[in-house]
Amino acid sequence: MSFVGRVSATKGTLQRVKQQYSFIKKGKEILEMKRDRLAGDINKLLPELRRRPELEKEFTKLYKELMKAIASRGITEFESAGKAVNPMETKYLEKSIMGVIQPEISIAREPNIDMILSPVIIDIAKKFYKIFNALLELSIIEAKVERIAIELMDTNRKVNALEKIVIPAYEELIRYIEDRLMEEDLEEFVRTKYIISRQAEGK
């Protein structure tokens, strides 16, 4: 990317280009800060993601326990018990942090598991609710990481574009305009000198 030759080399242009250059550099710094912050956020969340295999293992174990519980009490009793329990309600919110839309899911109403006179069903329901909560938390983190990662990629691309293309192009342009202006100044100086010497000779 080069602007050289596409702009007129005037002092006004130089001033405007320098202003733009300084603005772009500041923008780059801000984007770098954003990139570092996003990378920091991802680094902070990554250990949480490592919980998935552990949770999945726990869930599989619990599923096996559920099958035993259903076999021991019968599906009818489970269905009947399920009817007494108020289903849980969740609330979905979106938070924008540095332009990254992050999902937040909170539990608006907990299911009243301690409802029925069947310890087996209360036990399995409590265990499932606990793991469900952990999985819900994990999926929120996964969604956050995914969105932050996309934003990080995007920001990184912008920083790279500024650092590798836009800023060097501006520097080249500034250098070009300054060189041209210096040449013009020199020409002007020589021309003035010449005129002054000619006028002196004429006298």
Add this chain to the structure above:
Amino acid sequence: MRSPSIIYFITRLHGLYTHLLTDDKLSAMARAPNISSLVEILLPTDYGPSVGAIPTAELSSHSLESIYAKTYSDRIFFPIKIASGKIKSFMLMFSRRIEVENIKRILRAKFGGREIDERELIPIPREYEIINFSAMIEAPNVDALMDYLTVSIYTEAAQYLSASKEVNSIIPLEAYIEGVYYERLIYASRDLPDKREVIGFINLESDLKSIYYILGLKLLEIDPKIISSIVVKTRSKSRTVFEEFLRLRPDIILDRLSASEYSWLVDYVNEPITEGDVILLSRRMEKALYDAARRIKMMKPLNFVYSLSYLLLVEAEYKNLVAITQGKELGLEEEEIRGLLV
């Protein structure tokens, strides 16, 4: 000298006992590779005509469970037909345990604001239906149900509903319904022959249930206020022991249990309590009850308490069939299914 009607009644129950599935049959069912093979084992039994009528495509634990429930209900209600006088009244009262189960199912649905269908209830022959279940199903909410319960033996149901609403749990109301049932059953047995053994056995069942609820709910750290509602209705002589259990940790309850009249129960519950396994606890407590019924069957074949033993073993068969069928459908291993049999 026993009256001929009692001898006839007990003899008929001995005959009916031979209709129950043997341990070998249950083992063969647990070994069956799938539900279709399981049905083949059931074909030559009392379940044969009903299970044989289910098209193969519709074979499922759901369809089979409703047949088991129907057979269970028929077997529980049949002795009423061959009984007379006080025995008939007692058998009628005993059969109301199915009514209790159905009431609990309707209460749970209405308490949770859900719909319930008549097919979800254990069928009760029309002539023995004392509570208007169809009307209860149609009731718009749980408060409206109270009108149907309070006119029956559950006169204080509305008060217990308030208690349930207060703790946001249906446990106090369910415990009350069960408590009334056992109270009435003991009352109905007051003039029976061998009433000491009969009342002793009813108390045993009621106490084992209370111990199971207390231990199970304690293991789950449920609000003590809710757990205490379980012992409210019990008239058991062990009531003070149960009240003491409410204040103790499950492992300490075990120590206390070994010093009570239920010391024999420790062998059944020690492992589940130590491991905190509620499923195992539930099966072990049921096994303890049904083992007691099996002992009575062997040791007191001519005592009237034999009838209770037969009826409880009918219930055990129902629970075992449900466990085997569900286990097969869910792909449990043979050993796991065996572990669930009571």
